[in-house]
Amino acid sequence: MSYSINDLAKLAGISTRTLRYYDKCGLLKARRDPENNYRYYEEKEVDQLQKIMFLKLFDLPLAQIKQVMVSSQKQQLVTLQSQRQKLVNEQKRLSDLIISLDKTLEVMKGKTQMNDVEKFTALKAQAIVDNEKKYGKEIRSNYGDETIDASKEKFCSFSEKDFNHVEDIKKQILIELRPLVGNLDVTKAAAQHLFNLHQKYLLAMWPTGQYSSKAHKGLANMYVGDARFRRYYEEGTGKKDAAKTLKAIIDYYA
Missing domain, CATH: 1.10.490 (Globin-like)
Known part of the structure; x- marks a missing residue:
């Protein structure tokens, strides 16, 4: 199925300006209608855009995304699998934090008691969240995801x-x-x-x-x-x- 630039923008929930920029910088090249020179996109470009948008979720700079997109299919698979694992880790962290927060709320309402271990677990989880919000982007840029994730794992222990x-x-x-x-x-x-x-x-x-x-x-x-x-x-x-x-x-x- 073919999509005009307007149709693909609506499908992906992004602006046509973004697609034009991706085309201009070589990140996602549009096809051209030989009769009117209008941009259009086929299934291959739609799949590429999906990968680009997944990678953008992790605040990767466009230059780095472009490197991934021109790499082999195997390398793209490795990169996306790595990003998936980060999502799984983040999902677990948020799930644990929600559980801890719910227990705290129940304690505040006088419905239950939280033991010292549970209180401490909540404190560590909140410290990780606060640090990631404040400095996560900068320290990851300087030291890499692997190092920062290992540091967080050590802190959790x-x-x-x-x-x-x-x-x-x-x-x-x-x-x-x-x-x-x-x-x-x-x-x-x-x-x-x-x-x-x-x-x-x-x-x-x-x-x-x-x-x-x-x-x-x-x-x-x-x-x-x-x-x-x-x-x-x-x-x-x-x-x-x-x-x-x-x-x-x-x-x-x-």
Whole structure:
């Protein structure tokens, strides 16, 4: 079956402008009617558009999608299977979160009780959701999906003691960072102790073997380059250049 550009746009729920752009950049080439030069699409293009739209769901840049689309059928299958697994993982995460939230609501209504293990599970799930919302796109872009998913898996395996331990480290980092902002001498013991503390936090949070000097410095660059990270350290210390100070310490010792 053939579709005009208007018909395909309606079918897919996208604009004709988007289809024209895909055509122009070579992502989805339209066929041309030899009599009037109008764009039209056959089943092959419809299938390609479906794949493109699936890949867009995962915020892949168009340049990367284009690379996938010109790859072999086998490679496209591998890519889509990988994206499917991410959906399955996300579905499980959301399902667990809904279950936990429902239990919390029942407790608030006085209809049931939630034990400490259930409360802690809900706390970890919410922490993962919050972190993904705030920083997910940036950290995935810098470190890759596999690394971030492995880190999340490690976090999910934390015991309550592990969880409280990393939370205490986060708080202590802010406490020790505050007096160094505007008064930094990276050679002083306080600066080195803060670096060791931050490194300890990363070793606790990151998958085994992930830590490196380069990765640590890369994270420090994100701290100063992203307004959300800067805001976290500014609000946590009450000092404007907190992220910049922490970066200077990491750059010196990492």
